[in-house]
Amino acid sequence: MDTISENKCFGGTQGVYSHASAATGGTMTFGLFLPEEAANGPVPVLIYLSGLTCTHENAMTKSGAQAFAAEQGIALVFPDTSPRGDGVADTDGFDMGLAASFYVDATQDPWKPHYQMETYITRDLMQALADFPLDMDRVSITGHSMGGHGALTLALKHPDMFRSVSAFSPICHPTASDWGQRQFEGYLGSDKSVWADHDATLLMRSNGYDKPVLVDQGTADQFYDKLNTGDFAAACADARADAQIRLQSGYDHSYFFIASFIADHVDFHAQALYA
Numbered sequence: 001m002d003t004i005s006e007n008k009c010f011g012g013t014q015g016v017y018s019h020a021s022a023a024t025g026g027t028m029t030f031g032l033f034l035p036e037e038a039a040n041g042p043v044p045v046l047i048y049l050s051g052l053t054c055t056h057e058n059a060m061t062k063s064g065a066q067a068f069a070a071e072q073g074i075a076l077v078f079p080d081t082s083p084r085g086d087g088v089a090d091t092d093g094f095d096m097g098l099a100a101s102f103y104v105d106a107t108q109d110p111w112k113p114h115y116q117m118e119t120y121i122t123r124d125l126m127q128a129l130a131d132f133p134l135d136m137d138r139v140s141i142t143g144h145s146m147g148g149h150g151a152l153t154l155a156l157k158h159p160d161m162f163r164s165v166s167a168f169s170p171i172c173h174p175t176a177s178d179w180g181q182r183q184f185e186g187y188l189g190s191d192k193s194v195w196a197d198h199d200a201t202l203l204m205r206s207n208g209y210d211k212p213v214l215v216d217q218g219t220a221d222q223f224y225d226k227l228n229t230g231d232f233a234a235a236c237a238d239a240r241a242d243a244q245i246r247l248q249s250g251y252d253h254s255y256f257f258i259a260s261f262i263a264d265h266v267d268f269h270a271q272a273l274y275a
């Protein structure tokens, strides 16, 4: 583990660290906010998965989450959104390749050698976090847009790993969206039955979910038609899930929206993490 930076923040520490990942076959960087309570023992953890075009930095510097995590004594983890480095495949577009992993384990070339982000988040990152004073039995997950898709699908696929899940403007039904179909074809191949395992709406329909769910979606979101919030809401209703799906009037897709509701999300996760 290498320390890239550490800054005092709301009484705790905002750090940036890098480590080797066997899954992605390279060096991965993440941000970690430790509240001051971490000096006295392990604290619960909220992982935040970012969206298209992001690194570990966007949410760390723009969401304002640390203030509320400090109040609750919760650590925040800000992973990167894709593998990086020499030899990592990419496209010219912003929605596939670097910073656009969709948090899946790719099975197709040229993506397969490094784009193993589901295993990175659920195995290698978790192992790296063991170096810090974190209670890895109390972990929740959130995310934005592509990262909201990542948070929902990883929570639904790994129900024992996370105590609660939330998302801001998530891609809710990628197998029915421009943000999903092309990427899944590239990363996972043309067999659409495989795609279902990475689609929050289809996972909710097939598996249900017994932990708390919170989704916030702005009504003025410029990507609204790609996100299919209603499909996920219907799946939650049919599965009788403990889900709050909230439409927030006039908000767009930006970090101004996230910053406006991040306190609600941290408090929502605190209830599950301290239950």
Ligand SMILES: N[C@@H](CCC(=O)N[C@@H](CSC=O)C(=O)NCC(=O)O)C(=O)O
Pocket: 050, 051, 052, 053, 054, 058, 062, 094, 144, 145, 146, 147, 253, 254, 255
């Ligand atoms: N460049 C694109 C828009 C990219 C964009 O809006 N990215 C969002 C996430 S979208 C879904 O995953 C984001 O979080 N951007 C980073 C930020 O700091 O705002 C375009 O121009 O259409």
